[in-house]
Amino acid sequence: MDILKKSFKKSIWVFHLSTAACNNCDIEVLELLTPRYDVERFGIKLVGSPRHADALLVCGSVNAHAKPRLLEVYRQTPKPCLVVAFGSCGCSSGIFRDSYSIVGPLDKVLKEEDPDVKIVYIPGCPPKPEAMIEGIVMGLGAI
Amino acid sequence: MKQTIIPLGPYHPLLEEPEHFKLYVEGERVVELDVEIGYNHRGIEKLSEGKTWDQVPYLVERICGICSTSHPMAYCLAVEDLVGCDIPKRAQLIRVVVCELERIHSHLLWVGLAGHFIGYNTVWMWAWKYRETILEICEKLTGNRNHYAMFKPGGVRRDFNKEQIDYGLERIVEMEKPIRLLTDAILDDPVIHKRLKGIGVLTKKEAVDYSALGPTSRGSGVPWDVRYDEPLDGFKDLKWKVIVQKDGDVFSKGVVRLLECFESISLIKQALVSLPEGGAIDADIREVPPGEGCGRYEAPRGEVFHYVRSDGSNMPYRHKVRAPTFNNLPTFKASCKGETIADVALITASIDPCYCCTERVAVVDKNNNEKILREKDLLKLSVDKTKSIMKKLGKTPPLYNMEI
Numbered sequence A: 001m002d003i004l005k006k007s008f009k010k011s012i013w014v015f016h017l018s019t020a021a022c023n024n025c026d027i028e029v030l031e032l033l034t035p036r037y038d039v040e041r042f043g044i045k046l047v048g049s050p051r052h053a054d055a056l057l058v059c060g061s062v063n064a065h066a067k068p069r070l071l072e073v074y075r076q077t078p079k080p081c082l083v084v085a086f087g088s089c090g091c092s093s094g095i096f097r098d099s100y101s102i103v104g105p106l107d108k109v110l111k112e113e114d115p116d117v118k119i120v121y122i123p124g125c126p127p128k129p130e131a132m133i134e135g136i137v138m139g140l141g142a143i
Numbered sequence B: 001m002k003q004t005i006i007p008l009g010p011y012h013p014l015l016e017e018p019e020h021f022k023l024y025v026e027g028e029r030v031v032e033l034d035v036e037i038g039y040n041h042r043g044i045e046k047l048s049e050g051k052t053w054d055q056v057p058y059l060v061e062r063i064c065g066i067c068s069t070s071h072p073m074a075y076c077l078a079v080e081d082l083v084g085c086d087i088p089k090r091a092q093l094i095r096v097v098v099c100e101l102e103r104i105h106s107h108l109l110w111v112g113l114a115g116h117f118i119g120y121n122t123v124w125m126w127a128w129k130y131r132e133t134i135l136e137i138c139e140k141l142t143g144n145r146n147h148y149a150m151f152k153p154g155g156v157r158r159d160f161n162k163e164q165i166d167y168g169l170e171r172i173v174e175m176e177k178p179i180r181l182l183t184d185a186i187l188d189d190p191v192i193h194k195r196l197k198g199i200g201v202l203t204k205k206e207a208v209d210y211s212a213l214g215p216t217s218r219g220s221g222v223p224w225d226v227r228y229d230e231p232l233d234g235f236k237d238l239k240w241k242v243i244v245q246k247d248g249d250v251f252s253k254g255v256v257r258l259l260e261c262f263e264s265i266s267l268i269k270q271a272l273v274s275l276p277e278g279g280a281i282d283a284d285i286r287e288v289p290p291g292e293g294c295g296r297y298e299a300p301r302g303e304v305f306h307y308v309r310s311d312g313s314n315m316p317y318r319h320k321v322r323a324p325t326f327n328n329l330p331t332f333k334a335s336c337k338g339e340t341i342a343d344v345a346l347i348t349a350s351i352d353p354c355y356c357c358t359e360r361v362a363v364v365d366k367n368n369n370e371k372i373l374r375e376k377d378l379l380k381l382s383v384d385k386t387k388s389i390m391k392k393l394g395k396t397p398p399l400y401n402m403e404i
Helices: A002-007 A024-033 A067-076 A087-092 A106-113 A129-142 B044-048 B056-060 B070-083 B089-117 B121-142 B162-188 B190-196 B204-209 B250-273 B324-335 B341-350 B375-393
Strands: A013-018 A055-059 A082-086 A102-104 A118-122 B004-008 B020-026 B029-036 B291-299 B302-310 B316-322
Touching (some): A013 A024, A024 A087, A024 A129, A024 B121, A055 A067, A082 A087, B029 B324, B044 B056, B056 B070, B056 B316, B070 B089, B089 B121, B089 B341, B204 B324
Antiparallel strands (some): B302 B316
């Protein structure tokens, strides 16, 4: 456990997935990697597999079709992992709250699977890249 | 040769949005391709039936984060078509400015992602660096980087002041040079030529047959552009031309997008210069009469179509959205066949797909089991509905056979 805690102090590898989002937060996540914000200088790196990730960046409200996949990805991520809920949709399902296809905000869905899940909420539609960086850093501080 | 199925997605590092491709391959060649979507369905059409006419633009701009002015634009055009009102000149030109800013940032986004897909991350970083400046202009003019909330039926919500107009003009003129540099660099690069030329060819006939839209059709020599074919109020008086390329491969689609950026810059300049002093920015629609209206607008990816039906109340009775990717998606059947697996990811990205826009239907039963609707199932649903309506109305079933 201590080794894992230690690992969070260094470079954070993140896996990004979008569960019924509007694409905007996804683009803003990519925006973080481009020269203006360039989070790779802090060691935050986008990886291709959840098995390599320290943190999951989840954009969007969760719909019924994406829910089993989200849980599958969460199970594959090594624990302890940080889950970052991006945007209003990730935090509270936002404007899509009343829709028939939405099964609930991200925290509700994940807490059914794992009650101890650690979630950072970054509200905004879409959150500004500066807010995203701050959110991730604060989340790491909390762990 | 033995056929193998290679799954791509739904959460694949190359795909920004969740979608699932099934590639049927023989050796290295793709012989058939299947797309499964539904991971992004949010029931927007149904939600919009519970919102008032003025609230719907906020919802439809969240259909997609990249075309977040095209959907409200098409919706507003549909409501204006239904009401039959004229938009003040200043509002028309403000709409042109916001829409064209969005087009530039969307096209630069595609260029960057295409570079990323062929493993040429320099192009990605370079294109997105300039895209950031466009977003800065957006933020200054509208108040947000994306999701501008500028449009309402009858006009726009916010006016530009003198300072914003000067800033926009200055920055957009500055942008022409770096985008020219980027375009020339990409069009001269031998590696990009080798990777993109002759790949995923969509012939003119196929483009017409599949009703491809936007840069996908214009890259194949079909000059379809709603802004031009059905002149919108703002675009009528401005000078610009439709960019068409003949080859139909991924390279032509890229060239169309890059050259369109310059047309957009020119449109923004003309619109900002000719913005009339003062005046109303809103036609002030008080009541929406019963009836129906259609709105068509050229999003960066192609034509967006919105249909609204009113029963005279303060909410739409029915709202239908058709996004360009819905038409462009089936062109994969023509353009992906016979290509190698390495090129398929690029070809599927070449139409600039937007699955968030496209997903209008999902079927999920009570036990959370998914169901895929094939053509036969959709036909059956339609026939069943007609039958039930007939039963309700007490009409006799038709003489011809309605069974499938």
